[in-house]
Amino acid sequence: MSTEVRLEVLLVIFTLKDETLQVWLQPPAHIDLGGWVLPSAPMDASCSLTQAAYKCLEACLGLREAYLEQLYTYGESGRHPAGCVISVAYFALIAMDALAQIAPDAQHGAWFPLNALPPLALDHADILAYALRRLRYKLEYTAVGFELLPELFTLSEIQHTYELILGERLDKRNFRRRLLQAGVIEPTPYVRSGEGRPARLYRYRPDAIAEIKARRLFP
Structure with a gap:
């Protein structure tokens, strides 16, 4: 196993579609991951974490603007087969009227209702569950x-x-x-x-x- 430390941003992207709350998922880049994944992108020194998150959003959906909030940092040992991968997770909210602006070639993923998710790889099911809890909690004291x-x-x-x-x-x-x-x-x-x-x-x-x-x- 590699000892190199990798830093990435990871997005939990929510929207309302077909009368359900849905999340954007991507098929795994490597078949041995065993399930769908939340979109992510490696970090580099040329931009901040938030800028990297927006770049990831644009790469996924072609959108440059959305509500974005940092969620949590995941770096537990053994969470990724590639070695030490630290994921700074954000959740994003896509307004219903912005769905029409999604790039028509955004084919590297799909929307899934939260009550009909495919198998998720790694610890992404836990990350998604935490993002949903945070969203529900924030309904109580923010708009x-x-x-x-x-x-x-x-x-x-x-x-x-x-x-x-x-x-x-x-x-x-x-x-x-x-x-x-x-x-x-x-x-x-x-x-x-x-x-x-x-x-x-x-x-x-x-x-x-x-x-x-x-x-x-x-x-």
Whole structure:
């Protein structure tokens, strides 16, 4: 086994697609890994960790912008057959309307619903599970859920987004009351027509101090 230490960035990329929370996975570069993997890229001295993570995102999906947050550093002995590999993991959130911008040649992977995952290689199942726990936890005190939505959304759509992430139903009246009291969204002049009454469209307030105003109000 090689004694060389390798440093890489690793991404857990989430989106909402087909009414489920999904993650982007890639087939393994080496068949002996035995399962699908989270996308990763080696680090070099030419850029920071975050810049490397964005480069990895662009290489995967052709996207240069997305919500990105450092998750954890994994470097346990024996976690990788290549030797000592230290993975700095990030999770990324891709808004639903950004899916149309994904490069058409992004063929080196696929979206998988979290309830229908293929076998994962290495410790990537544990990394994915931790990323999901972190995302669910952050729903309670930040407005991170809005990162998966388009710029304009209805109250029903934001509630549905939270329900898909949490995997549970939320009380409609209680959720909307807390959401509006948090002061992190504002109504727009626009409505969305459909079955029943037109629904008012809202947007996230870019000047909202979500860490303070939304604390423990979600879900």
